[in-house]
Amino acid sequence: MTDLSNKTGGTGWNSDHFRKNLARRKRSEKRFQRIGLGAILTALTLLAILMFSIFSKGYTAFIQTSISLDVTFNEAIIDKDGTRDPEALRHANYTKLVQESLRARFPDVEGRSNLRALFGLLSNDASDTLRDMVMANPELIGQTLSVELLAGDDVDMLNKGYIDRDLAEDNRRVKDKELVWIDSLKEEGQIVTHFNSGFFTNGDSREPEKAGIAGAMVGSFYTLLITMLLSFPIGVMTAIYLEEFAPRNKFNDLIEVNINNLAAVPSIVFGLLGLAIFLNVAHLPRSAPLVGGLTLALMTLPTIIIASRAAIRAVPDSIRQAALGLGASKQQAAFHHVLPLSMPGILTGTIIGLAQALGETAPLLMIGMVAFIADIPGGINDPATVMPVQIFLWADSPERAFVEKTSGAIMVLLAFLVLMNALAVFLRKKFERRW
């Protein structure tokens, strides 16, 4: 073949015009491809920014600052009569004990407001810690021990570097005198940090350093349990009916259209339904996981039905016909053969639906699960809150320390979601059958 490409000013396909045109089209092709890739990268960058902003704020929620102090369990303060009566010990003035040990550490602090600032270094929780110690072991009375006490949220924030020391004193939460005390404690090695186990064992609290997500986790568990117990059987039964038994008629078409539409109803509308039906008509308890679970079950139902139908439809007809040929009834074919074969797909869909329900907030706001609840719920009728709602509540709190708690709670919630989705993927990979 003759090589024409080196010649310029040719005619036809080889003319300057066509060459330029081809080069332009190739450039435009490249550009288009880059724009597409750019779109994907932008979306992924946004995801990365979101994750980074949560994680960089949140990881400190798993660390807690304590102050280690020498505490004298002064008998004159906590057990004046010397009876060691548990009831008297329970109601003794442990706050005084904490204050005394702080004053012993900083003997030169005088004046009411200065002292109040000094006592503010420690959390209110400190006196409870001491009480628990004494209740557990009354022998301690009269001794002097080095005890690690929970620091207040300002000290905690300063220690984690969230409070800027260079700021003007008026704009700073931690004043100069407090900085002096904290630095002196730090020099002596009395400021210690630990893994924040209280974050996983405490209920909600107005004090950021004491607030934990245990209550919300238990609430989420009960709510999700109710959701699962209702939506899984009902969803699977509906899917079986529609796929295996329903004759094509107006009524079954109505059910089908209806399910598709329910899947797209905004979640907040389900909250209003729950409010109107479960609270106002049926008078079920407000703020309870029972009502939350019922509402979320109605919301999750379409997801489960749609996924289950797809799984059931994927089972080939030959299975049904073989069963029928061996004398099984239609129901036996469906329940003994089709259902077990489609179970992995159904379970995958159910887990994904439940993961959605776990992250859902809006409908639960409507049925009163936003109340401040410090106790860990003991059952499905106790007032409770759930993890996303807890995140919402903390995100609204003004204290700086709650920002870190919010991010920390988000990290835990995301961990649960990742776990559930990983389980779904595992089930699909492990048991999926291609026919």
Add this chain to the structure above:
Amino acid sequence: MSFYPFLIALLLLSAAGYWFGSKKALGAVRQSTSFLTPRPHQFGLFVAIWALLPPLLLGVFWVVFQVMPLQLDAGTNQQIDRVFFPVLGLLAAAGGLFLAIRRIGPDLKVRKSIEAVVFGILILASIISILTTVGIVFSLLFETIQFFKKVPMSEFFFGLNWSPQTALRADQVGSSGAFGSIPLFTGTLLITFIAMCVAVPLGLLSAIYMTEYASDRFRSVVKPLLEILAGIPTVVYGFFAALTVGVFLRDTGSAIGIDIVSESALAAGFVMGMMIIPFVSSLSDDIIMAVPQSLRDGSYGLGATRSETVRKVILPAALPGIVGAVLLAVSRAIGETMIVVMAAGFAANLTANPLEAVTTVTVQIVGLLVGDQEFDSAKTLAAFALALVLFIVTLCLNVIALVVVRKYREKYD
């Protein structure tokens, strides 16, 4: 008798029925040969079902009875609740059990009667989804009618002023509040529009790249990563919008001399768009995949490059489907709650400026219903009217989108 012992007694009774029924059937098998079609455990099931069904029906009456506002004194009520129903329930169970066991014999079509019951249960389960819709429509409609008795419809749909705060005392000036919902609708549309400006280009271009350019390996890695965006709870997006994006926009704005409030429509809309990207991209992905390969091959055969094929052949062919996908995304954005509750404002503000704070329908529903609810005040009822509008609008969008997409699919099937 309280509930749990009653339930346990009932279950024990039906378990005994199961055991006795299968036993009797087995015994009968030994005597005759024409008695073999159903298996013994089916006779057991038959008896157990007959032991459970009558008390179950009675239980429905029980619940209805408790919900009904009957004027009975507490003592009688408790008597009926504690003694009458449980005893009647156990009697009914025993009666059903007895009759069922007596019926066991060669003529009993046991499989058929069990299957009839199972079929009934399946239909009942399917009806629950219809009941849900009916429940939504009626509960919203009922309260909305109450609302329109207090506030004229013309004010709600055409009023420009929204301030639902009712005064503490009824005789105070302006105690009725103002319920003009136009600012809410415009606010919702503004935020939705911003979200679509983010989500549609990014989602659509991602889908095009994924289907037309990306290798299988790239797809298998990137697609799940994008789906993560859809799996993140909305409350997390709300937190991100309020604390990161909102603050960032405000600081950037003040650095270059533009006044941006930290609750701007832009922040909420942008983050909402971020959430919707995977929704748009996976829907358009399906739709672009459905364009027949022959169209592509024809275009390549005429010498078109890939991008020319996409722009001049695939996109026009897929347009109806993509419109449907965008409509679904719009309906999702309109109904989205947590992002706007956390990142948009509460004050109704009639403006088209994305740098100012606006409020949306969902924000107001939450604002009106969280806290004290009085179902006789227009303030609480207004939430239901707004929700009904929201429900109808999203429903219409979905129906239109589904019809469009179905038509589109049929075209290429």
